[in-house]
Each structure stands twice: as structure tokens, then as C-alpha cells.
Amino acid sequence: MNETERLAATRRVKQVGLTEGGALVVGCAPVDAFNEFVPEGHRPQDILPGAKTVIVAGNKGPTAGAWRSPDHRVMEITGYDFRENVAVHIMADFIEREFGHQAIQAPSLPTAGHHPPMSMMLSAVLAGLGTRSLAANIILHPQYGLLYYASVITTLELVPDQRLEKNVCPAPMCVKVYEASGKTPCIASCPADEGGCLDGKLDREGNISESYYNRERCHSRAMNFGVGSFQKSLAEIVSEPDGQARKTMIYSDFFFNNVSALSFYKESVAQCFECMRVCPIGRKEKILK
Ligand code: SF4
Ligand code: SF4
Incomplete structure (x- = not known):
């Protein structure tokens, strides 16, 4: 070709x-x-x-x-x-x-x-x-x-696209919020220093200089109906000594949703979007009549 x-x-x-x-x-x-x-x-x-x-x-x-x-x-x-x-x-x-x-x-x-x-x-x-x-x-x-x-x-050779020259994150608005409060909107929605999953720093030019993400913590929060949380629940259920409490756990809505998520493999549906909900990038696309 x-x-x-x-x-x-x-x-x-x-x-x-x-x-x-x-x-x-x-x-x-x-x-x-x-x-x-x-x-x-x-x-x-x-x-x-x-x-x-x-x-x-x-x-x-x-x-x-x-x-x-x-x-x-x-x-x-x-x-x-x-x-x-x-x-x-x-x-x-x-x-x-x-x-x-x-x-x-x-x-x-x-x-x-x-x-x-x-x-x-x-x-x-x-x-x-x-x-x-x-x-x-x-x-x-x-x-x-x-x-x-x-x-x-x-194996087909196609014409490649160029990588973006400019970082999409942080948005100009986020730089201003960071300068005023020390946190970008996403970090403020889930701050690691208050039990959340995110932290990071911007340099003087407004670029990301440090970034922290606690994936394990986020995974169990954001995808609490999925494989990870099924394993977590199962471990808790089998180690529960009280038979009645064990039965309650098995028939709970939470465990039901867990099992149902597994059978339909719905793990990719998250239960937490908070850091993205506050993100200004793409916000215009989410506003319709
Ligand atoms: S998805 Fe939820 S738990 Fe995970 S980093 Fe974002 S706000 Fe935090
Ligand atoms: S809110 Fe969005 S654009 Fe702003 S710092 Fe967080 S991820 Fe980046």
C-alpha cells in the first residue's frame, strides 16, 4: 500500500x-x-x-x-x-x-x-x-x-494520529481552584488526607507535578458490585460465626447485587463518579435540553 x-x-x-x-x-x-x-x-x-x-x-x-x-x-x-x-x-x-x-x-x-x-x-x-x-x-x-x-x-498499517501536545488536565478553572484552596475539584471530592483516594500537586506553570491515586480503595468504593467486592463479601460471610447473621448477609440486598453483577458481568458499571462529576472537562457535552 x-x-x-x-x-x-x-x-x-x-x-x-x-x-x-x-x-x-x-x-x-x-x-x-x-x-x-x-x-x-x-x-x-x-x-x-x-x-x-x-x-x-x-x-x-x-x-x-x-x-x-x-x-x-x-x-x-x-x-x-x-x-x-x-x-x-x-x-x-x-x-x-x-x-x-x-x-x-x-x-x-x-x-x-x-x-x-x-x-x-x-x-x-x-x-x-x-x-x-x-x-x-x-x-x-x-x-x-x-x-x-x-x-x-x-496487521494493517494505517496512518497514525499524533499524540496530544497539550495536557487536557488540569483545566484552567482547576488551576485557579488549586491556587485558592490547595486542591483541584477532583481531589477535593475524594481527598486522600480525609480517607479518600486522590492527591496531587500542580507546579507554578499549572502542570501536574505530583499525583496520587489509591486504586485499591477506589475499586472497592467505585465498583462495589463486582468481582472484588464479591470476594470481600464472601470472605466476611464464611468467617461469620453466627448462623443467623450469616444468613442475613447472604440474603442482603448488597450480596444480591454482588451476585447479580457477576452473572451479568456488570463490573464496569461504577457506583461512584464523584471525581468526574466535578470535572469541568466535557461538561458542555453533558448539558442537553
Ligand atoms: S471514583 Fe469515587 S472513590 Fe474513586 S477516586 Fe473517584 S471519587 Fe474517589
Ligand atoms: S477536575 Fe478534571 S480537569 Fe480538574 S484537575 Fe481534576 S481531573 Fe483534572
């Missing part, structure tokens, strides 16, 4: 992801871009030999309406989890059918602890879709803020 054909192929694949797949954003990263950050044996070309490109699709989790609902249960159980995967499957099929190149969905769910074989956060950054933030390291897209990402690894 020459450069013109590669550009045309890139446009077609992205278009398919955006229109047929329903992705909000699509970006491409060359597999070599991962070398600087990922050790040998764990790179995209180790997952798909001969891989040339990682194509990343981003989509919203909660809708604008869900963000505005006064009933917190809406956000707890009705996220559009895994929606971004649709675009990835459609693009992978399209590449194999139209171009005769191999394409797979990148493995992005944890296989050991909280570690997936491949980081979608890094993929999104390398594909020019966003940068890491002070809020739980979430990758913020400059227009949409929080998005959920999935990606395709393919």
Missing part, C-alpha cells in the same frame, strides 16, 4: 467505527509507540504477531441524561458498559473482510489482579485521544472528558 492508499484505508476504517460502530472518537497508534512504555513480551505485536497498528475507539459511559438524574441508582446500574466494544468488533471484521489483514480485539480485562494484558488508557493516549488526569489517572478527551476505550490490534 502506498501513502495515498494507506490514508484512504485509515479514513474508511475510522468511518466504519464512527458510523456503523457508533464510536464517538477513533484514533490510531503505530505499535512501535508502545515500545517506550511496555516491556517486550507484552506489546501489541506480542499479542498479534506482525501487528502494525492499534486502533482505539472511545465512547461515552453514562449519557448526558444519566449524569443529570437526581436518582443515584440510575448511574449505578444503567451504564452503557462495553458499548465501545461494538465499534471495535465492527472495525475488526471490516479490516479482515475488506483488506484481508488480521485484526483482533485487544485484551483489556484483567487476567491477574487488576492488570489487563493491554492498557486501553495507554492506547488512548498514544492514539491522540486524551491525556492522564489527576482523577484516578482517567484519560480525559479534550472535548468529551471521561470516555470508555477499547481497541483493535491489526
